[in-house]
Amino acid sequence: MSQRPSARIWLTLIYIFLIIFSVITLIPFFWMFSASLKENTDFFSSLFLPTGDGFLGIAWDRLTLKHFYNLFTEIGIGQAVLNSIFLASSTSVLATICSAMGGYALSKYQFGARTFITTMVLSALIIPGPLLLAPGYQLLYNLGLLNSYAGLILPHLAPAFGVFLFRQAMLNAVPGELLESARIDGAGEIRIFFTMVIPIVRPMIGAYLIITFLASWNNFITPQIVLQSPEKLPLAVAINNLKGVYAEDYGMLMAGTVISVAPMLILFLLMQKEFISGLTSGAVKG
Amino acid sequence: MHFFRTLFERIPPGLAVILFLAIFSGSVLSFKKMTELEDLEMWTFSRNHLPAYKPFIKKWNKEHPDQQFSLSLLNGRALERRLLSGFFSGTPVADAVETVMRTAHHSFAGPIDAIGFRDLTDRLKEEGLMDEINGPSFGPWTNRGRIFGIPHDVHPVLLAYRSDIVEDAGIDVSQIETWDDYFRIMKPLMKDNDGDGRPDRYLINVWDTIGGYLLLLMEQADGQLFDEEGNATIDSPINIKTMATMITWIAGPNRVGLEMKSNYASDYQLMLDGTIVGFFMPDWLIGKLRQNVPGLAGKLKVMPLPAWTPGGRRTAVTGGSVLGFPKASPNFEIAWKLGKQLYLSEELAVNLFETASIITPVKRFWDNPIFDQPEPFLSGQAVGRMLIEQAPDVPTRTSSPYLDLATKHLVNAAGNIKQYAIRNNKFTVEELLPETKRQMQIAQKHVETQMYRNVFLNKPQ
Numbered sequence: 029m030s031q032r033p034s035a036r037i038w039l040t041l042i043y044i045f046l047i048i049f050s051v052i053t054l055i056p057f058f059w060m061f062s063a064s065l066k067e068n069t070d071f072f073s074s075l076f077l078p079t080g081d082g083f084l085g086i087a088w089d090r091l092t093l094k095h096f097y098n099l100f101t102e103i104g105i106g107q108a109v110l111n112s113i114f115l116a117s118s119t120s121v122l123a124t125i126c127s128a129m130g131g132y133a134l135s136k137y138q139f140g141a142r143t144f145i146t147t148m149v150l151s152a153l154i155i156p157g158p159l160l161l162a163p164g165y166q167l168l169y170n171l172g173l174l175n176s177y178a179g180l181i182l183p184h185l186a187p188a189f190g191v192f193l194f195r196q197a198m199l200n201a202v203p204g205e206l207l208e209s210a211r212i213d214g215a216g217e218i219r220i221f222f223t224m225v226i227p228i229v230r231p232m233i234g235a236y237l238i239i240t241f242l243a244s245w246n247n248f249i250t251p252q253i254v255l256q257s258p259e260k261l262p263l264a265v266a267i268n269n270l271k272g273v274y275a276e277d278y279g280m281l282m283a284g285t286v287i288s289v290a291p292m293l294i295l296f297l298l299m300q301k302e303f304i305s306g307l308t309s310g311a312v313k314g
Numbered sequence: 315m316h317f318f319r320t321l322f323e324r325i326p327p328g329l330a331v332i333l334f335l336a337i338f339s340g341s342v343l344s345f346k347k348m349t350e351l352e353d354l355e356m357w358t359f360s361r362n363h364l365p366a367y368k369p370f371i372k373k374w375n376k377e378h379p380d381q382q383f384s385l386s387l388l389n390g391r392a393l394e395r396r397l398l399s400g401f402f403s404g405t406p407v408a409d410a411v412e413t414v415m416r417t418a419h420h421s422f423a424g425p426i427d428a429i430g431f432r433d434l435t436d437r438l439k440e441e442g443l444m445d446e447i448n449g450p451s452f453g454p455w456t457n458r459g460r461i462f463g464i465p466h467d468v469h470p471v472l473l474a475y476r477s478d479i480v481e482d483a484g485i486d487v488s489q490i491e492t493w494d495d496y497f498r499i500m501k502p503l504m505k506d507n508d509g510d511g512r513p514d515r516y517l518i519n520v521w522d523t524i525g526g527y528l529l530l531l532m533e534q535a536d537g538q539l540f541d542e543e544g545n546a547t548i549d550s551p552i553n554i555k556t557m558a559t560m561i562t563w564i565a566g567p568n569r570v571g572l573e574m575k576s577n578y579a580s581d582y583q584l585m586l587d588g589t590i591v592g593f594f595m596p597d598w599l600i601g602k603l604r605q606n607v608p609g610l611a612g613k614l615k616v617m618p619l620p621a622w623t624p625g626g627r628r629t630a631v632t633g634g635s636v637l638g639f640p641k642a643s644p645n646f647e648i649a650w651k652l653g654k655q656l657y658l659s660e661e662l663a664v665n666l667f668e669t670a671s672i673i674t675p676v677k678r679f680w681d682n683p684i685f686d687q688p689e690p691f692l693s694g695q696a697v698g699r700m701l702i703e704q705a706p707d708v709p710t711r712t713s714s715p716y717l718d719l720a721t722k723h724l725v726n727a728a729g730n731i732k733q734y735a736i737r738n739n740k741f742t743v744e745e746l747l748p749e750t751k752r753q754m755q756i757a758q759k760h761v762e763t764q765m766y767r768n769v770f771l772n773k774p775q
Contacts, residue, residue, distance in 0.1 A: 072607060120332060295331070
């Protein structure tokens with residue numbers, strides 16, 4: 029069925045707007061990527077790629093991959109990438125499971141302290157994170173967890189935000205009758221949780237997973253306070269350490285930023301369906 | 315196979331990928347041998363210092379097998395948090411800590427005997443370091459008469475100017491002695507050739523929003539925001555006069571100033587296109603520009619800062635770092651030995667100048683021929699020697715924990731006075747003095763109010 033001319037014009041206009049805004053969104057990324065390929069001499073003299081006599085007026089011969097090469101050979105950024113991947117993936121998987129379990133318990137189990145615990149979880153939401161840095165640091169010191177990966181993962185295992193998010197998601201989405209039927213059929217609690225509850229809140233799992241992964245990937249201040257060995261530092265800190273006091277190697281900084289953005293882009297592409305459906309689930313009643 | 319099929323059926327592909335990443339990276343990391351931190355630790359905030367420090371520490375560790383040090387690079391804010399947490403709550407800190415003024419000043423907020431850094435005054439005197447190191451460089455690390463660190467640098471400030479533009483215009487900078495001379499002689503450069511109603515060039519990077527440079531000029535004029543006892547002196551007559559003069563530079567028909575720090579791409583662009591003709595050049599900025607703006611090579615020269623009065627001081631100071639020794643460390647003697655060797659090493663002093671153009675505060679190294687070498691970036695000038703000539707004359711700074719706060723109020727005052735000047739069309743120093751005095755008194759009062767809340771520095775009323 030062919031579209032009416034007015035609908036086609038309307039669609040074309042929408043696409044033009046979308047393309048314009050996409051380009052605007054992509055400009056900083058393109059700038060960052062082109063900056064990572066430039067020599068320091070070209071850094072401030074050309075906005076994007078260095079101009080010259082080459083194809084499209086670009087000096088292709090002045091582009092370089094040396095910043096990436098130096099990052100991996102001189103700075104050893106590979107170790108930081110590995111640290112970041114480990115910290116972000118393990119934190120996000122564990123935090124998602126623990127938050128889902130916590131939310132499930134608070135929404136579907138009847139026990140004495142349920143209201144009290146829910147109130148505590150809600151109250152914890154209003155405490156600003158930076159306020160917990162100093163007591164958290166002292167606690168980790170007393171537990172002997174400073175300068176360890178566990179010192180970064182354990183405090184983020186069951187954040188109040190996640191527990192409350194899953195509680196709300198499960199309150200309406202998981203019918204009590206379904207759980208009762210499963211119990212009557214002889215299913216254990218763990219089995220019910222993993223085989224029935226989790227698939228129902230699958231979009232929320234995807235969204236929360238990517239949120240926690242991103243938060244952990246970008247976590248900047250806590251690793252600096254908890255970790256001491258340079259070889260345990262995650263990517264965000266390692267890149268920040270490239271910033272000098274007296275001089276900055278901007279090309280290397282930009283190359284490091286490209287490396288830090290790439291895994292997140294790939295992950296988002298893999299999970300965009302879950303992420304978007306997770307964000308929009310519950311947005312429309314009906 | 316069945317397990318994996320079930321897993322992929324039940325969980326989203328993204329989660330599977332993350333699970334795989336967690337297991338894979340965890341396995342790799344668990345097999346990887348991590349270097350254990352040594353018993354003794356040194357922290358630094360500066361990546362630029364690492365290339366010189368690393369071989370030194372390596373050599374030290376080889377020579378002292380039972381006193382092994384590890385060197386850690388920490389972001390400045392993280393270092394401050396960790397250090398102050400350690401001072402206040404007893405969590406572990408390093409045995410030697412290289413840090414910046416801001417962090418050191420924050421540690422000076424309590425009673426003198428509760429300051430987390432070790433008091434080095436007697437030690438420095440006994441070992442003759444007070445004479446060996448440039449006197450004014452101890453200023454930012456001295457609190458209530460006691461010294462809490464070994465200064466790393468001097469950071470004298472010169473005036474950089476676009477020599478190609480200035481010399482093309484036939485201007486002879488040797489005629490310049492004071493700021494008045496500088497603006498009078500350079501004024502012909504401030505033409506409006508492009509006809510946009512504004513000068514094409516400005517003569518100095520002074521602006522009401524850049525507190526660091528307002529303070530730098532005040533200190534050059536012998537002003538201070540605090541006296542040696544830590545009392546606020548923001549509204550002192552010299553500060554009022556200096557501030558009123560600076561406002562005439564940034565507002566009105568005789569405006570010569572432009573907002574330009576030295577950190578951002580836009581600042582470098584202003585330097586490159588000659589919009590700014592002259593700007594403050596601390597020693598560390600030379601190395602930074604050499605690396606970041608190679609296009610300026612051969613187009614810049616430096617000269618001593620113009621003085622406020624004939625025969626007056628021709629330099630100023632900005633920034634600085636220190637090596638301090640936390641009291642909590644049980645290994646002070648070893649850390650002191652290492653720190654002294656590190657900071658009093660001629661090899662390190664030379665390296666620091668070669669890599670970052672920073673001159674050492676250790677006076678006996680000032681005769682080293684490295685400082686007489688021509689600097690191609692600055693049109694072949696022997697900039698090391700020029701900096702060293704000014705080093706003994708840098709203003710002695712104070713170390714109040716309220717310096718940041720006072721500088722913020724200084725910026726507020728400057729903004730208000732500038733607005734007053736524009737609103738009332740008053741652009742001479744004499745016309746601006748009464749309002750400047752009023753604004754500086756307001757700033758003084760705000761800072762004092764905050765200071766009086768500190769029962770450790772003031773007796774409760």
